[in-house]
Amino acid sequence: xxxVQERYTLNYDPLEQQINFEGIFRPGGRDExxxxxxxxxxxxxxVQGTLNLNFRRLRYMNATxxxxxxxxxxxxxxxNVLRIRxxxxxxxxxxxxxxPNLCELWDKVEYIVHDRDFxxxxxxxxxxxxxxxxxxxTRILWPLEQSILTRHxxxxxMRVADICCGCGDVPLLISREMQPSFMLGxxxxxxxxxxxxxxxxxxQIANAEFQRGDATALMLDDNSFDFVLCRLSLQIFxxxxxxxxxxxxxxxxxxxIYVLCEDYDLIVGHPEDELIAHTYEQAAVFGDAMGMDLRSxxxxxxxxxxxxxxxxxxxxxxxxxxxxxxQAMAAVIESWRSFSVDTIGDRLALSxxxxxxxxxxxxxxxxxxxxxxxxxTWGLIACSGNKPRS
Amino acid sequence: xxxDVTCAASGLSVPLLFALKLDVDDFQREWSxxxxxxxxxxxxxxxxxTQRERAENLISTITNEFxxxxxxxxxxxTWLSLRYQQIAGDLSIEAEHDVSANIRTxxxxxxxxxxxxxxRQHYFELLVxxxxxxxxxxxxxxxxxxxxxxxxxxxxxxxxGGRLKxxxxxxxxxxxx
Numbered sequence: 001x002x003x004v005q006e007r008y009t010l011n012y013d014p015l016e017q018q019i020n021f022e023g024i025f026r027p028g029g030r031d032e033x034x035x036x037x038x039x040x041x042x043x044x045x046x047v048q049g050t051l052n053l054n055f056r057r058l059r060y061m062n063a064t065x066x067x068x069x070x071x072x073x074x075x076x077x078x079x080n081v082l083r084i085r086x087x088x089x090x091x092x093x094x095x096x097x098x099x100p101n102l103c104e105l106w107d108k109v110e111y112i113v114h115d116r117d118f119x120x121x122x123x124x125x126x127x128x129x130x131x132x133x134x135x136x137x138t139r140i141l142w143p144l145e146q147s148i149l150t151r152h153x154x155x156x157x158m159r160v161a162d163i164c165c166g167c168g169d170v171p172l173l174i175s176r177e178m179q180p181s182f183m184l185g186x187x188x189x190x191x192x193x194x195x196x197x198x199x200x201x202x203x204q205i206a207n208a209e210f211q212r213g214d215a216t217a218l219m220l221d222d223n224s225f226d227f228v229l230c231r232l233s234l235q236i237f238x239x240x241x242x243x244x245x246x247x248x249x250x251x252x253x254x255x256x257i258y259v260l261c262e263d264y265d266l267i268v269g270h271p272e273d274e275l276i277a278h279t280y281e282q283a284a285v286f287g288d289a290m291g292m293d294l295r296s297x298x299x300x301x302x303x304x305x306x307x308x309x310x311x312x313x314x315x316x317x318x319x320x321x322x323x324x325x326x327q328a329m330a331a332v333i334e335s336w337r338s339f340s341v342d343t344i345g346d347r348l349a350l351s352x353x354x355x356x357x358x359x360x361x362x363x364x365x366x367x368x369x370x371x372x373x374x375x376x377t378w379g380l381i382a383c384s385g386n387k388p389r390s
Numbered sequence: 391x392x393x394d395v396t397c398a399a400s401g402l403s404v405p406l407l408f409a410l411k412l413d414v415d416d417f418q419r420e421w422s423x424x425x426x427x428x429x430x431x432x433x434x435x436x437x438x439x440t441q442r443e444r445a446e447n448l449i450s451t452i453t454n455e456f457x458x459x460x461x462x463x464x465x466x467x468t469w470l471s472l473r474y475q476q477i478a479g480d481l482s483i484e485a486e487h488d489v490s491a492n493i494r495t496x497x498x499x500x501x502x503x504x505x506x507x508x509x510r511q512h513y514f515e516l517l518v519x520x521x522x523x524x525x526x527x528x529x530x531x532x533x534x535x536x537x538x539x540x541x542x543x544x545x546x547x548x549x550x551g552g553r554l555k556x557x558x559x560x561x562x563x564x565x566x567x
């Protein structure tokens with residue numbers, strides 16, 4: 001059941017018992033409001049329990065649009081058989097100002113902001129303090145990943161989107177070194193997006209743009225990019241398939257979706273092998289407790305296959321002490337140690353002994369990296385597939 | 391267009407973000423031009439705020455509601471002057487336009503009666519009104535600007551020229567954080 005108007009669509013999703021509002025809902029008058037209210041009440045009369053009204057991809061609404069919602073809430077109140085849940089996005093300022101008013105009309109209307117606490121580590125990951133860690137990772141990963149991106153189909157002249165782009169290093173490197181026609185970076189962190197824009201200004205890169213957005217409800221058109229990336233991000237979200245669905249939606253038919261995740265099972269070190277292995281096992285367990293799947297690299301092939309992508313291709317990216325600068329690699333491990341032992345450790349209220357045991361493996365890995373005879377790896381899996389043409 | 395202009399109240403020079411002179415008929419013929427212009431204004435101005443997307447979203451929403459109100463009361467064949475400025479941390483949106491004679495009194499009374507302390511009750515009365523107000527202008531939208539977006543209105547009507555100047559002052563930075 002769908003209501004399609006010139007600038008907005010109301011689409012009922014029976015799986016979620018949810019009406020998705022998309023586009024720009026600025027109706028021009030009473031007749032248009034009547035059409036919308038009729039549609040809403042028709043859906044209302046067919047369901048039980050809670051009806052979700054999802055505004056996460058509605059760019060704007062006007063006061064006339066509010067009258068339509070107000071009339072619908074009053075209808076629901078008269079019938080008194082359903083609860084109404086209003087779902088908004090923190091990216092959209094209008095929604096936070098206007099939609100909570102609907103709760104005042106009837107006590108069975110609930111208002112939630114979907115992307116507030118929508119993954120457990122959000123507060124840590126989206127903090128500006130996290131940016132140095134991201135930059136250190138890119139410093140050692142990009143020299144190896146650039147050729148992998150080419151192998152997976154990234155070409156000059158393409159329209160490219162990097163979803164969950166962090167502080168923008170990789171989109172800017174792609175812009176400068178791989179010449180896309182347009183490069184868009186999207187991240188939910190306001191601090192990271194501001195950082196990316198500053199870098200863009202400093203580097204005077206013209207064909208890139210950054211915007212703040214919710215990866216599970218992107219404000220981007222269907223079928224609008226040739227190549228869509230999502231790097232080092234699916235593992236931290238509780239809804240990776242919801243993000244993947246958005247990556248696929250915005251890719252054009254035949255376009256390529258590329259995902260990259262690390263996998264702690266691929267991290268090894270020598271000579272203190274066991275100590276290092278034990279720490280990463282523990283770190284993965286603590287990551288689980290924070291809602292992060294740090295062994296997700298190996299699961300990407302299945303995820304893309306289940307999403308019915310075609311021509312799926314995978315590659316290992318093995319950052320190690322033989323192909324990367326040891327000092328830069330040590331800087332990454334130091335960042336991880338601080339993140340894991342201090343930030344995650346404090347969040348999970350680990351004891352001092354647990355923290356010390358965790359730190360021991362990172363310290364052993366650092367000794368491996370700094371010793372000319374030592375060896376250490378950071379293993380990741382890249383996986384990509386084509387969006388079907390039909 | 392970007393230039394400094396002198397603020398009449400303070401005598402200080404304030405940056406003009408842009409100014410437009412628009413044909414009211416264009417908007418009355420094609421209502422969606424309110425949306426078009428609002429989105430343009432939002433994108434044009436939002437660059438100076440820290441949270442650009444949220445600022446753009448707010449400026450567009452406020453502008454659209456304001457334009458829908460102004461266009462509804464402006465007579466055909468007249469023009470609308472629109473001016474955006476930054477005044478001491480506030481975004482000022484100023485519209486100068488004619489008001490149709492048949493609606494002038496009720497419209498001006500409504501604007502003069504807009505008071506923040508009474509906005510909550512008045513807003514909900516308009517939101518749940520069964521029928522639209524007999525006098526057709528965007529009452530709910532104007533009230534919403536005050537109730538939801540903390541907009542402050544300053545009006546100045548020239549009886550001689552029949553033109554109304556409305557200035558909206560809004561603290562975008564406070565709303566986006």
